Amino acid sequence: MLKELVTPHGVNAFVGKLGDILVKAIDEPLGYAINWSRLWSLWPVHIETACCSVEFGAASGPRYDVERFGIIEAFGSLRQCDLVVVQGTITRKMAPRLRLVYDQMPEPKYVIAMGACAITGGLYFDSYNVLPGIDGVIPVDVYVPGCPPRPETLIQGCMLLQEKIKRMKAR
Amino acid sequence: MTAQLPPGLQLEKVDERIMTLNVGPQHPGSGHMRLIVQVDGDYIVACDPDPGYVHRGEEKMAEYRNYITNIPHLERPVIHDSCNILYPYCLAVEEILGLEVPERAKYVRVIASELNRCVYTMYWLAIYGIFLGHSTMFMWPAGDRELLIDLLEKITGARVTHAYFVPGGIRNDLPANFEDVCLRQVNYFEKRIKEYADIFYDNPILISRTENTGILSRQDAIRLGTTGSVLRASGVDFDIRKKEPYDVYENLDFQTNVLQSGDSYARSKIPWLDMLESCRIIRDALKKMPKSGAVRVKLKPNPKGGDVEVYRRVESGRGALGMHVISKSKPEPYRVKISVGSFRNLICMPYLLRGEKLGNMPAVYWSLNYWPVEADR
Amino acid sequence: MSSSDTTETNTKKKRTRKPRTTKSKTKKPEETTPAPAEITTPETSTLVPSEPEPAPAPVEEIVPETEEKVETEDVAPQVELPKFEKSLADKVTQKFGSKAEVAYIKQNRIRINVKKEDIKDVASYIRDELNFDHAESVSGVDYPDENKIEAVYHLGSYTDPELSKQILALATSAPREENPNPGRDSTRLPSLRDVFYSVEFHERECFEMLGVYFDDHPDNRRLLLPEDWADIPPLRKDFDIKGR
Numbered sequence: 001m002l003k004e005l006v007t008p009h010g011v012n013a014f015v016g017k018l019g020d021i022l023v024k025a026i027d028e029p030l031g032y033a034i035n036w037s038r039l040w041s042l043w044p045v046h047i048e049t050a051c052c053s054v055e056f057g058a059a060s061g062p063r064y065d066v067e068r069f070g071i072i073e074a075f076g077s078l079r080q081c082d083l084v085v086v087q088g089t090i091t092r093k094m095a096p097r098l099r100l101v102y103d104q105m106p107e108p109k110y111v112i113a114m115g116a117c118a119i120t121g122g123l124y125f126d127s128y129n130v131l132p133g134i135d136g137v138i139p140v141d142v143y144v145p146g147c148p149p150r151p152e153t154l155i156q157g158c159m160l161l162q163e164k165i166k167r168m169k170a171r
Numbered sequence: 172m173t174a175q176l177p178p179g180l181q182l183e184k185v186d187e188r189i190m191t192l193n194v195g196p197q198h199p200g201s202g203h204m205r206l207i208v209q210v211d212g213d214y215i216v217a218c219d220p221d222p223g224y225v226h227r228g229e230e231k232m233a234e235y236r237n238y239i240t241n242i243p244h245l246e247r248p249v250i251h252d253s254c255n256i257l258y259p260y261c262l263a264v265e266e267i268l269g270l271e272v273p274e275r276a277k278y279v280r281v282i283a284s285e286l287n288r289c290v291y292t293m294y295w296l297a298i299y300g301i302f303l304g305h306s307t308m309f310m311w312p313a314g315d316r317e318l319l320i321d322l323l324e325k326i327t328g329a330r331v332t333h334a335y336f337v338p339g340g341i342r343n344d345l346p347a348n349f350e351d352v353c354l355r356q357v358n359y360f361e362k363r364i365k366e367y368a369d370i371f372y373d374n375p376i377l378i379s380r381t382e383n384t385g386i387l388s389r390q391d392a393i394r395l396g397t398t399g400s401v402l403r404a405s406g407v408d409f410d411i412r413k414k415e416p417y418d419v420y421e422n423l424d425f426q427t428n429v430l431q432s433g434d435s436y437a438r439s440k441i442p443w444l445d446m447l448e449s450c451r452i453i454r455d456a457l458k459k460m461p462k463s464g465a466v467r468v469k470l471k472p473n474p475k476g477g478d479v480e481v482y483r484r485v486e487s488g489r490g491a492l493g494m495h496v497i498s499k500s501k502p503e504p505y506r507v508k509i510s511v512g513s514f515r516n517l518i519c520m521p522y523l524l525r526g527e528k529l530g531n532m533p534a535v536y537w538s539l540n541y542w543p544v545e546a547d548r
Numbered sequence: 549m550s551s552s553d554t555t556e557t558n559t560k561k562k563r564t565r566k567p568r569t570t571k572s573k574t575k576k577p578e579e580t581t582p583a584p585a586e587i588t589t590p591e592t593s594t595l596v597p598s599e600p601e602p603a604p605a606p607v608e609e610i611v612p613e614t615e616e617k618v619e620t621e622d623v624a625p626q627v628e629l630p631k632f633e634k635s636l637a638d639k640v641t642q643k644f645g646s647k648a649e650v651a652y653i654k655q656n657r658i659r660i661n662v663k664k665e666d667i668k669d670v671a672s673y674i675r676d677e678l679n680f681d682h683a684e685s686v687s688g689v690d691y692p693d694e695n696k697i698e699a700v701y702h703l704g705s706y707t708d709p710e711l712s713k714q715i716l717a718l719a720t721s722a723p724r725e726e727n728p729n730p731g732r733d734s735t736r737l738p739s740l741r742d743v744f745y746s747v748e749f750h751e752r753e754c755f756e757m758l759g760v761y762f763d764d765h766p767d768n769r770r771l772l773l774p775e776d777w778a779d780i781p782p783l784r785k786d787f788d789i790k791g792r
């Protein structure tokens with residue numbers, strides 16, 4: 001009777017159950033800790049794509065100062081970054097480069113589409129060289145509308161992203 | 172041939188030593204463009220600029236919109252200098268439609284465009300500072316330009332994309348009590364930017380990084396058809412505000428800044444000197460401005476021009492900015508060609524960078540006062 | 549603080565603090581030769597051995613908005629043409645006769661149409677004798693009705709203070725093809741790069757936007773459009789944009 005229970009399969013199932021319980025017990029606090037640390041050190045890639053970068057620059061200036069929300073104005077390599085802020089229009093020449101940048105970044109990575117152009121093409125909906133939004137190129141987490149969005153709007157978008165990361169399952 | 176030479180003195184093929192680097196479009200030092208640079212060790216031997224990453228087809232789009240709906244998208248190439256890029260367009264359309272701008276509107280235009288020039292130059296200065304590794308020079312201008320952005324926001328209602336100039340005048344009058352606020356802010360602003368000399372322009376580190384790098388001689392500056400601060404840093408006294416005064420610039424009291432050395436230091440100093448001049452112009456214009464009056468002539472809903480062709484130019488933050496507008500008796504222009512300073516200055520990049528060290532590239536490149544979005548249109 | 553005070557103190561400070569700044573008034577106009585020397589001067593003609601010195605720059609007021617006297621050539625006789633601009637245009641027409649056709653003379657603006665075979669000669673003459681030394685822009689314009697593509701060179705001068713207001717538009721046209729094949733069809737123009745060095749990038753742009761191939765241009769590569777652009781040149785009138 002007991003012998004039947006202690007089959008290899010049974011042991012495996014038991015260990016698996018135990019593991020599940022363990023993971024359940026620490027997953028949530030661990031995931032929370034991981035997400036928390038990601039939250040406050042979002043490093044944007046230094047890729048400027050169009051005129052919205054003016055307001056991105058203003059947002060990292062002293063009056064708006066996104067750094068206090070943990071979005072660090074980064075000038076490093078893209079391999080250390082985890083956030084792409086697509087600052088405006090993506091043209092047909094820029095799109096492959098944007099994808100290349102995105103693909104080279106390590107997981108996890110988040111994308112903010114800033115400006116009407118990055119969302120739908122905006123003012124350039126009928127231009128021959130502009131993509132109608134960047135959803136076809138890279139997946140977007142947060143859309144920040146405006147032409148250009150005010151720095152406050154961008155900061156709000158960043159905080160929305162942080163909110164989203166907080167609720168994500170840590171990978 | 173090479174075998175006969177003693178070891179160590181053999182000739183080697185130059186090509187094998189030369190490496191090609193792509194600087195941009197994702198690069199802290201490049202902005203929205205790519206420079207294909209060939210380096211021999213630390214020295215640049217050739218440079219081939221590759222713009223076009225923000226080419227959005229403004230000129231084609233302008234052919235499908237009428238004169239008024241063209242305004243918002245024609246200012247997009249330089250949104251932080253939007254008054255100045257709309258200026259030649261408005262002048263050209265006024266000439267096509269035969270409009271006479273009211274006197275007060277002319278002064279308000281001058282004030283707005285000078286404020287905007289400062290806003291542009293401060294942004295450029297902030298970027299120049301951060302690319303030279305001078306973080307204070309990013310923070311100070313980025314903070315101080317908000318002062319003038321506030322002023323412009325008061326006038327036009329938007330932070331950067333003003334769409335304030337319309338053919339026949341300006342969109343709306345100045346708010347009440349604007350003159351005093353403007354005078355106060357501009358005086359404070361002037362005091363602030365004078366302090367930049369202490370931390371930036373007289374800073375020995377900056378001087379050693381920028382002086383004698385990327386020298387453009389007077390002949391070359393003329394031959395390459397450069398414009399704006401690049402031209403004036405090379406000793407050519409040419410400012411369209413003085414040479415072909417538009418609106419009321421001939422009544423105002425200011426001077427052109429010319430430096431002779433033609434290096435990156437001079438190129439980075441000219442815009443700063445221009446900002447001091449702009450403050451003078453604004454004060455003078457505020458004094459001479461008619462205190463009341465119309466600011467705009469009434470336009471018909473879909474104005475049509477005759478069969479004419481107009482080329483008007485103004486001095487923008489980056490040099491001459493010309494618009495070639497061809498009208499063919501239709502509500503839409505037949506062709507709008509935007510001739511921008513950034514695009515004209517692009518041509519001297521291969522000349523300036525040849526023989527420079529790679530580390531000097533940002534210092535030379537950003538001193539050209541180059542805004543890639545505008546160059547690509 | 550009254551603003552007159554401030555301006556005065558400013559100028560004083562300026563003078564003491566920035567010795568490298570020269571005032572525009574104090575600068576002497578210099579005569580420099582606009583560089584490269586390898587250009588063939590146009591064949592010597594017997595017509596103009598000594599040109600009359602242009603009258604000292606007409607001191608007309610330059611309020612740009614009072615552009616009521618927009619003259620085209622046909623309407624010209626009634627309204628008086630601006631003198632200095634006329635004298636410039638006359639020099640060109642004297643030299644080249646019927647080859648150079650003056651399209652209009654307005655205040656500070658002249659436009660001269662030439663055939664594409666003569667454009668190099670006319671351009672060298674304008675550079676050497678009239679002192680225009682750089683090109684501000686090259687705008688290509690497509691005229692499907694007249695079956696031509698026009699290239700308009702806007703020339704200006706930095707060295708000659710008299711000419712600093714002037715823009716001389718030198719226009720020429722190339723035949724237009726119904727089915728363009730940029731670089732391989734008959735839409736060709738001689739390049740002005742040897743005459744005005746500054747047109748280099750402008751001509752490259754014109755080539756990709758209108759499909760005008762510039763002979764002798766060393767570098768007719770693509771500039772602004774994406775590398776894989778396979779459509780017809782976008783600024784031609786038969787190129788339609790989305791939804792229009």
Ligand code: SF4
Pocket residue numbers: 050051052087088089114115116117118122123146147148149247250
């Ligand atoms: S949304 Fe507006 S400001 Fe932003 S890139 Fe597009 S046009 Fe420029």
